[in-house]
Amino acid sequence: MARPGQRRNGARRTAPRNQRRVRDGDVIAELARAVREVEAAVQRGRVTPAVRTQFQAIALLMREEHARARAGEGSDARRTEQLKRLDGIATILARTAVRDSGLLALLSEDAVVSDAARSLTREMLRAVGIEPAPEELPPAEPAAVPAVPERRVVPQSVVSRQLANPFLAPDFSSAPQRPVRPRRLAGWELLGPLLSSFERAGAGAPACMPLPAPSDRFTPMGSELMPHQGRLVAAAAAGHRTFLLADEPGLGKTAQALLAAEAADAYPLLVVVPNVVKTNWAREAGRWTPHRSATVVQGNGDTIDGFADIVVVNYEVLDRHVGWLGEFGFRGMVVDEAHFIKNKSSQRSQHVLELSDRIRFRTARPLLMALTGTPLINDIDDFRAIWQFLGWIDETKPLGELMEALEDTGLTPADPGFYAAARTCVIDLGIVRRRKVDVAADIPARRIADLPVELDGPAGRSIRAAERELARRMVARYETVLAHRSSDAVVEGIDHDVVRRVARAELKDATAGEAGENVFSMMRRIGRAKAGLAADYAAQLARSAGKVVFFAKHVDVMDAAEELFARQGVRFSSIRGDQTPTSRQKNIDAFVNDPDVAVAVCSLTAAGVGLNLQVASNIVLAELSWTDAEQTQAIDRSHRIGQTEPVTAWRIIAAQTIDARIAELIDSKAGLAARALDGSDDEVSSSADVQLQALVALLTDALSASPQPAAGSPVGH
Known part of the structure; x- marks a missing residue:
C-alpha cells in the first residue's frame, strides 16, 4: 500500500498538495462520473440510502478540490479550467438536490456527515490512484450542538397558564410498561425487512388498517362527515391512538384529525403544520370542534392564548418554541404534511421527534397522528421518521406494540411468509390510506375547498395599508356627499344609498384608471403576494x-x-x-x-x-x-x-x-x-356586480368601525 502522499503508479512522491495537477484532473473526472450516476438514479426516482451516501461524498470531495484549485499553483488558465469543471459538477449537484429535500439538506454546511460518506470519499480517492493522507480526509463531524437557548421563547400567556391554577398542570403519568417476555426475534435486524415488506407488496395488497363502522357521535350540529371520515373517528373512539393517515388530498384529513382528537379526548392538542395551511387549521378547528378554543403561534407567540385547547404552530418557527411546547402537557399531537420530517438530520424533523418523545414519556396513551397524502410506496426509507414519531420504532428496532405483533407472527426474516405478515403488523398499527377513486361514492364529483392564507411580512402589511387607504378615500367621499345634501334627506345611521353611489363612483374611476389604489390594483397585489x-x-x-x-x-x-x-x-x-x-x-x-x-x-x-x-x-x-x-x-x-x-x-x-x-x-x-x-x-350577476359589492362592503365596514354623526348634524367639521 502506498504511503500517504504517494501515488500507486510507482512515482516516488507527488508534488505538494497545491501542485497535484494529475491528481486534480483524476479526481474531477471521478467526481463527474459519480455525479452523473447520482443524477440518473434520482431521475429514476430511486433515492436510496446508498445514493444519498454517494451524493454527500461527492459534495465533500468537490469542496476539497474546489479549495485546492483556488489555492493551487500553475497557470491562471489551468486554474480557471479546473474551477469551471468543478462548477459544472456543483450545478448538477444542485439541480439534482432540488428533486429531493433529503439531498438538499446534505448540501448544508451543518449537515451531519455520515461514516459511510467519509469512507466512500476515501474509496473514490483510491479509485484514481490516490492514497489519502490522514490530513486529507474529511474532518469528523463535531458533536451535535443543541439549539441555542437564546433563540427560544416562552410567551407570557403560557407563563400565565402555568401559574394560574395548579389543576391545569399536565398529566405526566407514564404509559404502563409491558411485561418482559423472551424475545424470539432478539438479535435479528428488523427495520430493513419491515421497510422491504412494503416494497415487496404485490398489487392488491391491503394498504389500510381494518376500520369500524362510521361514527358521527362527535360531529357538531350542522356539519356532516363523509363515511370514510367517520370510520377513522370511530377507530379513535374505540381506543386506537396512533395513525399514519395517508388519504389522498381532498378527502378531509384535517376534519378527521380534529374529530379523532375529540373522540380520544386528546387535549391540549398540538398541531404542527406548514405555514401555508396554518390559518386553515384554525378555521377548521372552529368548524369541527367549535366548543374547543384554538390558537395559532405567530412569530414569538406574543398573541397566543396560553389556555387554548388546540395549539397550531408551523414548522418554520418550531425551533424557538420547542422548549415550552415540550412542557405544556399535550395529550395529543398531529403533524400535517408529515413527509416534511422524512429527513431525520433536519432541524424540524429533530424537533418534531423530540416533542413526540416527550409527549409519549409524560402522557399515558397520547393520540399521535401523521398526515400526508404521499403514497405509501415512494421512497419507503422516508417512513423511518414518521414511524419513529408515532412511537412504532426507534433508531434501530421496532418498539412496543409492533415488536409484540412481530413476535406473535411466529416468523423470522428467514421465513418466506415473514414479509407479508410484517407489513400487516405495521398497517394494523394505524396506517389509513384511501384514494379518491376508492371513496368516490362518499364525496362530490366536483367541489371547491377554500384554503385561507396569512399574508405576512412587508407585502402583507403594504396590502393592508393600501386597503385602509382605499377605505379612507371612500369614507371621505361619503362624508362629502352627506355634507352637501339637504337637511330633509338625513338618514339615521349609515345611508346605504349613498354608500352605493360612492362605490359606483369609485368603480367608475378605477375602470377609467383615474383612481390611485383601486379594487383592481388591490387584487393584483394580493395575487402577487x-x-x-x-x-x-x-x-x-x-x-x-x-x-x-x-x-x-x-x-x-x-x-x-x-x-x-x-x-x-x-x-x-x-x-x-x-x-x-x-x-x-x-x-x-x-x-x-x-x-x-x-x-x-x-x-x-x-x-x-x-x-x-x-x-x-x-x-x-x-x-x-x-x-x-x-x-x-x-x-x-x-x-x-x-x-x-x-x-x-x-x-x-x-x-x-x-x-x-x-x-x-x-x-x-x-x-x-x-x-x-x-x-x-x-x-x-356580472363581474361588475361583484366589484361594486366588494367596494360597498369595504366602505360599510369602515363606516361601521367609526362613530356616525347624529341625524342632522354637520359632517367633517
Missing part, C-alpha cells in the same frame, strides 16, 4: 397526488409560480394567451402525456376554456375570478366526461383582506346564477 404560497401548495399536491392544474389571472403571478417550481425541481408546462397555437398545443401535450410534467401553469382567461386537462383531478386557483362562471369554466378543464376521479379545486384566499370578501360574494352569486338558470326571475 399569494403566488409563492399558492405555488408551494401546488408543488405539495403534485408530489403527493399527481398532476395539478395551477390557474392565475396575471402574468407576473404565473411567472412567480414557475420560478418556485423551477427552484423546487417540479417540472411544469406553461399555457398562456400570448403563445402560438403550435407552442400552446406542445405544452398541453407535455402535461397530458409526460408523467414527469407535474403542473400545468395556466392563464385563467386564456386557458379557462377549450382545454381537456382531465389527467389532473386537483386544481389550484391562485387568484380569484370576478364571476363564478369563469371559475367554473377553469374547474371544468379537469371535471369533464372521461374524468374517473372526483375533482377538487383548492381556492387560495388571503385572509383578512378584500380577497376573502370577494370569495364570499362569488359564492353568493353562484347560488343566484343557479336559481336563474333553473327558471327564477333573478338576474344573473
